[in-house]
Amino acid sequence: MKIFKLIKSFFKVWGGTCLALLLFKTLKLTLRLDEDTLPEEIKSIILAGKPVVLAHFHEDEWALLGHYSHRQLNVLVSLSEDGSIMANFLSAQGFYVARGSPSRRAAAGLLQLVRSAETKKTKLVSLAIDGPKGPRRKAKAGVLFLAEHLKAPILTGAAFAKPVKIFGRSWSRAFVPLPFARIQLCYGPVIQYSAIEALLD
Numbered sequence: 001m002k003i004f005k006l007i008k009s010f011f012k013v014w015g016g017t018c019l020a021l022l023l024f025k026t027l028k029l030t031l032r033l034d035e036d037t038l039p040e041e042i043k044s045i046i047l048a049g050k051p052v053v054l055a056h057f058h059e060d061e062w063a064l065l066g067h068y069s070h071r072q073l074n075v076l077v078s079l080s081e082d083g084s085i086m087a088n089f090l091s092a093q094g095f096y097v098a099r100g101s102p103s104r105r106a107a108a109g110l111l112q113l114v115r116s117a118e119t120k121k122t123k124l125v126s127l128a129i130d131g132p133k134g135p136r137r138k139a140k141a142g143v144l145f146l147a148e149h150l151k152a153p154i155l156t157g158a159a160f161a162k163p164v165k166i167f168g169r170s171w172s173r174a175f176v177p178l179p180f181a182r183i184q185l186c187y188g189p190v191i192q193y194s195a196i197e198a199l200l201d
Contacts, residue, residue: 016085021092024065027179031066035185042155042190051123051152055143056159058131058172063159066177067185070094072122076113078132096120110142114149125150134171147196154196156188 038046045052054073056064074096077087087097096116100109117125125146129139147154161183164175177183 014088016082017088017092020085020089024069024089024093027177028066028069030179030181031177032180032182033066033185034182035067036187039155039187039190042153042187045153046124049123051117051125051150053143053146053150053152053154054124054126055129055139055154055156056126057137058128058134059136059174060157060159061128062174062176063161063164063183064126064157064185065093066183067159068126071124072096072120073124073126074098074113074116074120074122075126076100076109079109096122107145110145111149114146117150123150123152125152130172136172144196144200147191147193148200151193153193154191156191158186158188160184160186 042052070093072094075090076098077083077090077100079099083099087099090097098109098112098116100112113125113127117123127143127146129143130137143154146152161175161177161181163178163181165178166173166175
């Protein structure tokens with residue numbers, strides 16, 4: 001029986017990955033993407049090859065993918081079977097994926113994310129600060145953990161799209177842009193590492 005469960009899991013993960021890639025690539029062809037200019041201080045840090053933590057809410061993730069696919073961000077994905085589908089999907093989009101969970105190996109997942117940023121070509125780390133289980137729009141300590149260990153500033157961001165499909169029953173009220181949607185990516189204030197260091201002292 002165990003072998004049949006493994007086969008079923010294999011086809012679910014890889015079938016789900018292929019379907020997600022097909023739908024996303026088709027959808028992206030129709031999207032209109034507008035993006036704020038990165039703050040000059042963040043541009044300088046990126047050009048210097050130093051790490052930056054990009055912080056956003058869980059609900060914005062699908063809209064952000066339109067802008068950040070193939071920008072080679074370091075990201076964290078849960079250890080669940082659905083997380084395996086997402087991990088494969090993001091890897092195919094050029095992301096570097098670390099695996100972790102809020103209920104087990106949480107610190108290990110964040111440390112893998114730190115190591116990824118330290119060893120990969122890109123030093124940019126992206127994290128849903130209220131994920132993966134909420135409460136909605138309430139930041140958790142993980143983003144400070146990353147900033148502290150990477151000695152990096154935090155750049156806040158949000159995505160707005162219209163028209164969208166909102167998943168009203170999900171804790172995050174996540175939304176997916178519909179075909180021909182316009183997506184606006186906005187950057188908020190930069191939280192400097194010096195301010196984070198003072199907060200943690």
